[in-house]
Amino acid sequence: MKTETHPLTATKPMADSIYDDLKESIIAGSLPPGAPLRQDEIARRHEVSKVPVREALLKLEVDGFVQFRKNRGAIVRKLSSAEILHILDIRIALECRALELAVPNMIEMDFTTARNVLTTYSRETHSEGWSEMNIRFHEALYEPCGNPQLLQLIADMQQRIGPYLRKFVSQAAGLERPSLEHDQILDACERGETNEAVALLRAHIETTKKETAASLRRHGDHVS
Amino acid sequence: MKTETHPLTATKPMADSIYDDLKESIIAGSLPPGAPLRQDEIARRHEVSKVPVREALLKLEVDGFVQFRKNRGAIVRKLSSAEILHILDIRIALECRALELAVPNMIEMDFTTARNVLTTYSRETHSEGWSEMNIRFHEALYEPCGNPQLLQLIADMQQRIGPYLRKFVSQAAGLERPSLEHDQILDACERGETNEAVALLRAHIETTKKETAASLRRHGDHVS
DNA sequence: ATTGACAGAAACGTATACGATATGCAAGAC
DNA sequence: GTCTTGCATATCGTATACGTTTCTGTCAAT
Numbered sequence: 001m002k003t004e005t006h007p008l009t010a011t012k013p014m015a016d017s018i019y020d021d022l023k024e025s026i027i028a029g030s031l032p033p034g035a036p037l038r039q040d041e042i043a044r045r046h047e048v049s050k051v052p053v054r055e056a057l058l059k060l061e062v063d064g065f066v067q068f069r070k071n072r073g074a075i076v077r078k079l080s081s082a083e084i085l086h087i088l089d090i091r092i093a094l095e096c097r098a099l100e101l102a103v104p105n106m107i108e109m110d111f112t113t114a115r116n117v118l119t120t121y122s123r124e125t126h127s128e129g130w131s132e133m134n135i136r137f138h139e140a141l142y143e144p145c146g147n148p149q150l151l152q153l154i155a156d157m158q159q160r161i162g163p164y165l166r167k168f169v170s171q172a173a174g175l176e177r178p179s180l181e182h183d184q185i186l187d188a189c190e191r192g193e194t195n196e197a198v199a200l201l202r203a204h205i206e207t208t209k210k211e212t213a214a215s216l217r218r219h220g221d222h223v224s
Numbered sequence: 225m226k227t228e229t230h231p232l233t234a235t236k237p238m239a240d241s242i243y244d245d246l247k248e249s250i251i252a253g254s255l256p257p258g259a260p261l262r263q264d265e266i267a268r269r270h271e272v273s274k275v276p277v278r279e280a281l282l283k284l285e286v287d288g289f290v291q292f293r294k295n296r297g298a299i300v301r302k303l304s305s306a307e308i309l310h311i312l313d314i315r316i317a318l319e320c321r322a323l324e325l326a327v328p329n330m331i332e333m334d335f336t337t338a339r340n341v342l343t344t345y346s347r348e349t350h351s352e353g354w355s356e357m358n359i360r361f362h363e364a365l366y367e368p369c370g371n372p373q374l375l376q377l378i379a380d381m382q383q384r385i386g387p388y389l390r391k392f393v394s395q396a397a398g399l400e401r402p403s404l405e406h407d408q409i410l411d412a413c414e415r416g417e418t419n420e421a422v423a424l425l426r427a428h429i430e431t432t433k434k435e436t437a438a439s440l441r442r443h444g445d446h447v448s
Numbered sequence: 449a450t451t452g453a454c455a456g457a458a459a460c461g462t463a464t465a466c467g468a469t470a471t472g473c474a475a476g477a478c
Numbered sequence: 479g480t481c482t483t484g485c486a487t488a489t490c491g492t493a494t495a496c497g498t499t500t501c502t503g504t505c506a507a508t
Contacts, residue, residue: 013491013492014491014492015491038458038459038460039459040459048492048493049492049493049494050460050461050493051275051491051492051493052491052492054279054460054461055278055282058239058279058282058283059283059285059286061283062283062286062287063286070236070460070499071459071461071498071499071500072459072460072499072501073459073460073500083373086371086372086373086374087373089321089374090318090321090371090373090377092321093317093320093321093322094314094317094318096317097313097314097316097317098317101313147313147314149307149310149311149314150310150313150314153377237461237462238462239461239462262488262489262490263489263490264488264489264490272463273462273463273464274463274464274491275461275462275463275464276461276462278490294470294490295468295469295470295489295490295491296469296470296471297489297490449508450507451506451507451508452505452506452507452508453504453505453506453507454503454504454505454506455504456501456502456503456504457500457502458499458500458501458502459499459500459501460498460499460500461496461497461498461499462495462497463495463496463497464493464494464495465492465493465494465495466491466492466493466494467490467491468489468491469490469491470489470490471487471489472486472487472488473484473486473487474483474484474485474486475482475483475484476482476483477480477481477482477483478479478481478482
């Protein structure tokens with residue numbers, strides 16, 4: 001029984017745990033954009049050496065969550081207004097394609113799953129849960145597309161801009177309009193009207209983009 | 225004066241050089257899918273220790289070029305037929321969106337650049353240069369979209385399946401048809417017909433997808 | 449009082465060292 | 479003769495150690 005403090009390589013690489021942990025903190029917003037990520041400190045907190053910490057940080061750099069400054073350490077990547085809008089454009093491309101591929105594959109269970117998400121959160125009209133609902137509803141819509149790589153890319157893009165959108169969702173967008181649009185999209189899917197559903201989804205994300213652009217213009221890029 | 229064999233941190237991180245080097249080898253195909261990537265050997269070849277090598281390999285894992293097997297080392301990621309086709313679906317999404325955004329921004333210079341690419345390579349009708357031409361032509365078309373992140377994603381997707389497509393381009397696709405389609409797409413762009421250009425591009429990539437699917441069915445997944 | 453320089457500290461990037469795990473082969477049991 | 483068991487080798491994952499670069503605070507000079 002030498003479990004000690006370190007299960008060691010018994011289960012899985014330490015770097016992966018740290019990677020997951022940091023990524024979650026960044027996505028959740030507890031590590032805000034611009035926050036310094038000091039290797040020594042993270043290593044102490046996780047009771048490991050710097051090497052696996054560096055590995056985790058480097059993977060996050062590829063993901064776009066972390067930025068390295070030559071010999072000056074890493075910080076949480078801070079997206080400019082333009083970059084946020086650019087990622088929304090990418091989401092339009094990916095999510096419309098996913099829905100287009102998904103609609104012909106949808107079965108009854110997919111509709112009920114999506115409806116459940118909508119109703120479950122319909123009372124949760126506060127920004128925390130609403131954002132979660134938004135993600136899950138879209139996931140449910142796209143899942144039948146049968147393209148795991150596409151789904152992963154969509155999730156990546158949503159996670160990258162998640163912290164920024166959450167700052168605005170409560171203020172900029174009323175909660176009525178998005179809900180209505182979600183209903184309309186799901187209706188079109190149930191009727192098998194692929195083109196209509198895609199058009200509605202596209203307009204839906206375009207609206208999000210416009211509202212985000214407006215919020216960014218008003219609030220500027222200050223992080224806090 | 226202990227510069228020895230190592231310029232050390234004088235210029236830039238060693239891991240980056242190794243990352244670039246390995247990535248290029250994988251994309252070019254000199255490291256074929258399934259090839260083992262032993263840390264010690266790579267470290268010796270680059271005259272560094274294992275640490276920066278590991279960092280490079282981990283970044284490539286995030287990129288999707290490398291696969292780690294628990295305690296059994298890393299290999300060049302081998303894509304299944306399904307994954308290749310899935311990535312082509314993603315390309316359809318991303319490239320159509322890029323072209324849609326690009327057409328309204330195109331100026332005279334963009335057209336001449338694209339035409340130059342087409343004519344420069346029109347004689348290079350052998351698979352090596354043809355593949356390069358294909359990439360460059362598409363790059364030229366999408367560049368005016370003004371979305372660097374989108375362009376980067378497109379490049380990533382093309383690189384991931386590049387080695388596989390090159391195996392088929394010379395056999396499956398005649399070289400006439402793609403060239404003709406390229407001309408048609410560019411024509412539509414010059415006339416400012418965004419929708420038509422996007423439709424043509426979409427059909428163009430769909431055709432590539434179908435031909436790739438056919439080749440995969442015939443040749444199976446054997447790597448060689 | 450402001451500015452420049454320098455010493456000390458902090459943090460990074462890499463090398464070396466070591467424990468842990470998987471693979472291959474050889475020897476022995478049934 | 480075939481299957482099992484144990485050891486040797488190879489390779490990974492992490493800890494520790496060290497040189498280098500960057501930052502910070504103090505002190506002297508104008």
